Amino acid sequence: MKKPSKLSVRMFLLLLLCVVMPLAGVCIYVRVSMEHFIQEKLSEKVIQNISRGERNICDNLQNIAALTNVFVYDEELQKRIADPDTSQYENTKYFDQMIHKLSIASGFDFVQDMKILLFDGCGRIYSNWSMNYQDYQFLLDQDWVKKSRDNNGHIVWAMFNPAYIIGEKKDQTYISLAKSLLKDYTTGNVIGTLIISIDQKKFSDLLMEYAYDGDMAYICVGEGTVLLQNDTQGLVHEEDLKHLYRETKEKKSGSLRYQTGGGNFLISYYTIPKPWVFNDQQMKVFHFTNYQEVTNQMEMIGRRMNLVLLIVICALVLILYISIRMLVKPIVKLSGQMENYTLDMDIKDIDMERSDEIGQLNRSFRQMSVNIRGLFEQLRNEHEVKEKYRYESLRAQLNPHFLFNTLSTIRWMAIIRGADNIVDGIDALAHILKYSMSRENCLVTVAEEVENIRNYLYIQNCRYGNHCRLEIDLSESIMNLKTAKFILQPIVENAIIHGYDKDREEILIRIYGFAEAGSLNIYVEDDGVGISPNMIRQFEAYRKDRVKESKLTGIGIKNVDEYIRITFGNEYGLTIESLKTRGTVVLFTLPVIREEKSGDEKGNDCG
Known part of the structure; x- marks a missing residue:
């Protein structure tokens, strides 16, 4: 005959199945949900910062473009550059005064960092830096400058062009705009050409202004050709950028998780809108936030939570085991007394003084024994x-x-x-x-x-x-x-x-x-x-x-x-x-x- 399973084992398994395991499942679910919540909130924060950087770039480029109106609508400047009899010295002095007033009135910190160059119709050149008697007439032969002269006063942008100031680093690039000044402000003959340039490093600073330490940014065109990047350690390879470019080709902006040999990254990407293009191609920015540290932190938190969860479950199982033993042990004693009961048996080893249900059961057994003896008598x-x-x-x-x-x-x-x-x-x-x-x-x-x-x-x-x-x-x-x-x-x-x-x-x-x-x-x-x-x-x-x-x-x-x-x-x-x-x-x-x-x-x- 098969021996029936013990009540304590059945109760322990029942509580383990109905209490401990669901509690463990809830704890695991809470831990995973919290981890996902933290990751999502961090991703949202990073994306918000990147979006602020994107707006910052667009706003500053818009501000640079807006500065051209100061030169277009200045009547005195219009007269001076249109009149061949005016003194170049006086004209240069007036130009310098305009730049000084512009840096004060505009409130833009980067005005003093801009390279402003003005060609008038008489072949005279004005700039806010010392040209050291160098001839910069070659700029008028640049395609983007020529295009601006034929563009009826509209701005033409030149992104990441080589530096044109003689003596600067060869690998330095500019973000430049060219705009023609017309005789009657917006109509008439071209009386001058305005070129404003800013070092691409300033552009990078704008791009990373709201980024976290260690973040990297890549500006790409075409099928992933890199125009600008600040990855000094070479963590991201060219093949990764081309793959990302193809994967996000049909999307203007968004974010994704990407893992490469250099680490685990959260990538936020967006397309710089027109008119700021490079060779008539729109530029796409890939912003890399190092997610490996976040992952490591989450794994550490997860390990700690798992340890705490394991300790809690073990403590709960131990408490259940001790509680069930305390409950079942007196019942086992009483069962043994009942199994070996005889009329002349002396009932002992069971607690009659307990005030709980076990004590009541023990006293009932003793009273039953008295009643049985009375019935037999x-x-x-x-x-x-x-x-x-x-x-x-x-x-x-x-x-x-x-x-x-x-x-x-x-x-x-x-x-x-x-x-x-x-x-x-x-x-x-x-x-x-x-x-x-x-x-x-x-x-x-x-x-x-x-x-x-x-x-x-x-x-x-x-x-x-x-x-x-x-x-x-x-x-x-x-x-x-x-x-x-x-x-x-x-x-x-x-x-x-x-x-x-x-x-x-x-x-x-x-x-x-x-x-x-x-x-x-x-x-x-x-x-x-x-x-x-x-x-x-x-x-x-x-x-x-x-x-x-x-x-x-x-x-x-x-x-x-x-x-x-x-x-x-x-x-x-x-x-x-x-x-x-x-x-x-x-x-x-x-x-x-x-x-x-x-x-x-x-x-x-x-x-």
Whole structure:
């Protein structure tokens, strides 16, 4: 037979499955969600900073373009550069004053860093730096400058062109614009050409103004050709940029995660809008934020959270295990006591003083043990009563002395009277013996029980000379009811033996009764000397407390009462009363059992 699993194991597994594992899942979900939340918020912050950088570039380029209007709409400047008779010295002085006023009035910090160059229609050149007598007329032959002269006063941008100032670094590049000055502000002949340039480094500074330390930016055109970058360590390869360019070709802006040999990056990209183009190609900026440090930090936080989660789960499992052990251990002890329980077993090793449900269960088990012992004691007593009743009944039925006296009486009757009543005496004795010894039915009719009393008194009268008179006052309906066998005869015998009055030399025995409310009441009354009050008290005390004291003879009133109680229930039995004048009355309280239900009623067992 398969041994059932322990309650503690089942409870532990149930709590582990229903509590610990869902809690662990929730904690893991919270950790992952928090990690994603931090990453998303950081990405949003980076993208916001990059967007601010993008706006900063566009705004500053717009501001540079707006500065050209200062030269276009200055009337004095218009007159001076259009008139060949004006002094170049005076013109240069006025130009310098304009630049000075411009740097003050505009509020732009980078005005002093701009290279401003003006060619008038008379071949004169004005600049905000010392040209050292160098000729910069070659700039007018640049394609982007020529294009501006044919562009009716509209700006033409030149992005990342080589530096044109003699003496500067060869790898230095400019972001430049060229704009023609027209005679009537916006119409008429070209009277001058304005070129404004700014070092690309300033552009890079604008690009990275809102970036985090360590960020890198690449400005690309075409299929990923790099125009500008500040990656001094070479962390990003050209192949990566071309791949990113192809991947984002159809998108103007956005962000993505990208991992390369140089590390893990968050890439924000956007396209610089027109008119700021390079060789008629729009430029795309790729901003690299080093995400590896963020990833490392998140991994560290994740490891710490995993450790904390593991400790919490282990502590919870340990607490569950200890709690379940504390709960199940006393139940196991109680189970062992119940499994090995015997009537004479001394219940120990279980705590009766506990105030919880376990203590209540322990006390209930102890009370159950007391009740079981009481029931077994009751069964033992009932068994003793039945056996004693059976023994005394059989002894009374087969009393050799009674049989000898009866037969002797019949013999003398036959001698003295010439055998006239021998048949009647023998018939009476035969009926008594048959009735007493028959075990076919334990329930008999009241009529059969009364007939047995008639036969018994007939024999007694034959023996003692008709000193017993019997009166029966029972209706036919009472006679047909069922009752226990051989319960009237012991009471009648007691009446004859203890109630016979020698002075009167006779005794009257009356049997009467009635049925009401489901109870059959049969009275056996005699007019003998009566029963003593002390005997009545002893019998009542016995009935109340089951005190084993009785001086009644024969089978005894006590035994008849016990037999009736065992057979029909504790609500039935005998009641004894001494009459006021003389005599004793015994009341039989019995259940109403009709003959047609005799096979189904209780009491059919002969005991």
